[in-house]
Amino acid sequence: MDELPVVIIGAGPQGLAAAAHATERGLDAIVLERGDAAAAAVSEWGHVRLFSSWPELTDAAARRLLEPSGWSAPTVGFPTGAEWVDGYLAPLAGALGERVRYGVTVTGVARQGRDKVVDGGRRGQPFVVHTRNVDGVEARILARSVIDASGTWGQPNPAGADGYPALGENASADLISYRIPDDVSAFAGAHVVVIGAGHSATHAVLRLSELARRAPGTRVTWLLRRGSATNVFGGGAGDELPERAALGVRARRVIESGMVDVVTGFRVAEFRDQGGALAIRSEDGREVTDAAHVFALTGFRPDAELLRELRIDLDPALEAVAGIAAEIDPNIHSCGSVSATGARQLAQPEQGLFVVGAKSYGRAPTFLALTGFEQVRSVVAHLAGDHESAARNELVLPDTGVCGGAGGFDEGASGCCAAPAPSVLQIGARPVPVG
Known part of the structure; x- marks a missing residue:
């Protein structure tokens, strides 16, 4: 299967960074984006200013890919989503060229010839990525591995307090x-x-x-x-x-x-x-x-439907990748107290599948762009066989001073930080965002 590409779902900040790392390591990568341009979800909240500054919003491999063209990384200020796209994400997608395919919706991922139930020969089969383009034409792409960086932007939480739409919410x-x-x-x-x-x-x-x-x-x-x-x-x-x-x-x-x-x-x-x-x-x-x-504006949740024929392990409360759930629980951690989460923690029972970016955090609202960049660096190093690099922790996060989560909302402020603690939605990572 080494001759097959790594398929990356989503041309957002983490998907494009993953493609940059794959390109740098000589791996064939295809990025599938359902929008008609890179970072289509970010563009939808382009009017919102990020909490993260420019140095925290660009990936190292992406910078190395872009700099030979004369591009230089912005170093000062807090961009809006639109400025992030124009100043970094769109140029990065341009540098990746035909590796990024637009107007392609991933409708499902499976093992070729094997549904979720089948054990026999499973690991020896490539992934098959089911797609549909803007004209409704369906296709299949075989992949050696899949990185799901599709985010959570399309799945806002309802207003209803029990997690379902309130009575009359859909009708209104x-x-x-x-x-x-x-x-x-x-x-x-x-x-x-x-x-x-x-x-x-x-x-x-x-x-x-x-x-x-x-x-x-x-x-x-x-x-x-x-x-x-x-x-x-x-x-x-x-x-x-x-x-x-x-x-x-x-x-x-x-x-x-x-x-x-x-x-x-x-x-x-x-x-x-x-x-x-x-x-x-x-x-x-x-x-x-x-x-x-x-x-x-009650947050977002992941959509695991496109992975339903794969064997995945998600935390039952957060719907985050199980291997990182204890590290990102917003009732315990802030985005600045979370340790690096790499390939080992992100690994799924389905070998070769990785969920990264905001989607890996499930309903936890503490995700930052820096965390996502470290995730894809480690994952791509693992796929390239550089296990020493994959295991290395290269993440340095800001000390946020906040940590409270939904679990304590009846009791008021949480006590794990010196300052009062909100339920954090970081803009450098996703809008409602943003970090």
């Missing part, structure tokens, strides 16, 4: 959004509700609070499942991601100014139509009424 789809808003001017003079305690929700609240200052009559309500608003303010001076620390400071100010109404302990059970607006009922019977629009 026209009035509920699951992404950080860009232009909010259409909501001037209206009542807008934000659901969620992470940094995506904070971004949305701050954008809407600016609108409320400019447009009298605009109301902003922030619904938190947690019993206290303290957790949304971040790690303060203990946070080595200064843009994220600043976000928490701004959130505290708008709440203290009275520009935003905060409702704590509110777990959404039902949305009810009020003649073009929504009433939102909590599990304990409280209601927020007359909502012209709702931004449900």
